[in-house]
Amino acid sequence: MNQENHKKGKGKFNAEETVSRLYPYIVRVFDVYEIQNSGEALYLYGTPKTDAANITGELWEPLQQFGFGCTLKYELGEYVLLVFPEKKKKEKTWVNIVLFIATFFTTMVCGAWMSGADLENGPFQLFRGLPFTLAIMAVLGSHEMAHYVMAKYHGMEASLPYFIPFPTFIGTMGALIRYKGPVPSRKALFDVGVAGPLAGLLMSVAVTVIGLNLEAPTVNPLTNSTMLDLGLPPLFVFIQNLVGATGETLHPVAFAGWVGMFVTLLNLLPAGQLDGGHILRAMMGKKAEKISFLMPRIMLLIGLYVIYWLKEDGFIWVSWALLLWIFAAAGHPSPLHDKVELDKKRIFIGIITFILGLLCFTLIPFKSIS
Structure with missing residues (x-):
């Protein structure tokens, strides 16, 4: 895995820790063969185990628990699952x-x-x-x-x-x-x-x-x-x-x-x-x-x-x-x-x-x- 730890404020993004948390949920619906990260985003290359249209729906709830969102893309003949932290704005x-x-x-x-x-x-x-x-x-x-x-x-x-x-x-x-x-x-x-x-x-x-x-x-x-x-x-x-x-x-x-x-x-x-x-x-x-x-x-x-x-x-x-x-x-x-x-x-x-x-x-x- 190609890792780039990224600092933001007082916190620190740890790609390995994030993967270890989210991976068990992801592999249920997406067979991963390569993981890369850039900044606070993870790029997971793999093959859907179910209908590709259902991937984000299946992952939405478990990823939300950890404050992450995801989107599935198909680029250059490969499926890429983009996982990223969701930044919540404070309500006025x-x-x-x-x-x-x-x-x-x-x-x-x-x-x-x-x-x-x-x-x-x-x-x-x-x-x-x-x-x-x-x-x-x-x-x-x-x-x-x-x-x-x-x-x-x-x-x-x-x-x-x-x-x-x-x-x-x-x-x-x-x-x-x-x-x-x-x-x-x-x-x-x-x-x-x-x-x-x-x-x-x-x-x-x-x-x-x-x-x-x-x-x-x-x-x-x-x-x-x-x-x-x-x-x-x-x-x-x-x-x-x-x-x-x-x-x-x-x-x-x-x-x-x-x-x-x-x-x-x-x-x-x-x-x-x-x-x-x-x-x-x-x-x-x-x-x-x-x-x-x-x-x-x-x-x-x-x-x-x-x-x-x-x-x-x-x-x-x-x-x-x-x-x-x-x-x-x-x-x-x-x-x-x-x-x-x-x-x-x-x-x-x-x-x-x-x-x-x-x-x-x-x-x-x-x-x-x-």
């Missing part, structure tokens, strides 16, 4: 905290307006928006934290949630987490993808039940303000009937539940790298690309139907059709263990999840009224 959690606080404030302002607060003459009426803030942050936070916990469970690198403050009618554009590195398997892809919508929808149902049992505040619309007439999805109507709610005006907490259902619907659209795209890709493999290709066109047809046939505002569906076009065009990265199909239990959960998503659909989610 202060960014997450600042965005959380900012979103907490912007949603509380919107919640106060929904509760009829006059913030210009009574700034402390801001706290009337607290119930809406707690409700909407719980809905969005549970969705993203479910993704985070499941990603960690499968050994994936994921950031804490980033809440996005924005001057919309709910004070936020939602929340997201960032994934780093490959997805180890279709099982992991499914579990991470399905966890968010299910957790978020469960929280939305709880918030809706609480909100429908609260008396809606009397609100005097501000001058030149626009009110929204909400289209209620089947799941929301079912909960209304279940709790016996009859009022036409929603409490802000119940409205947060409506928002959660609408967000769940959008996330579960089976296209690109939306949650629905992840779930379908895990369930169907590469066949899911056909549905991902069709979905933007279906959304566009729905939008045009609402605009030209129903004479209503279908801009939301047209805009999402354009976004999905971009998401679908970007494709979906393949998991490392892409040939291992899902078990029947996960397939069933996936079908149920998409059905729940359909129960959150309404043809005209909202329209403005003067």
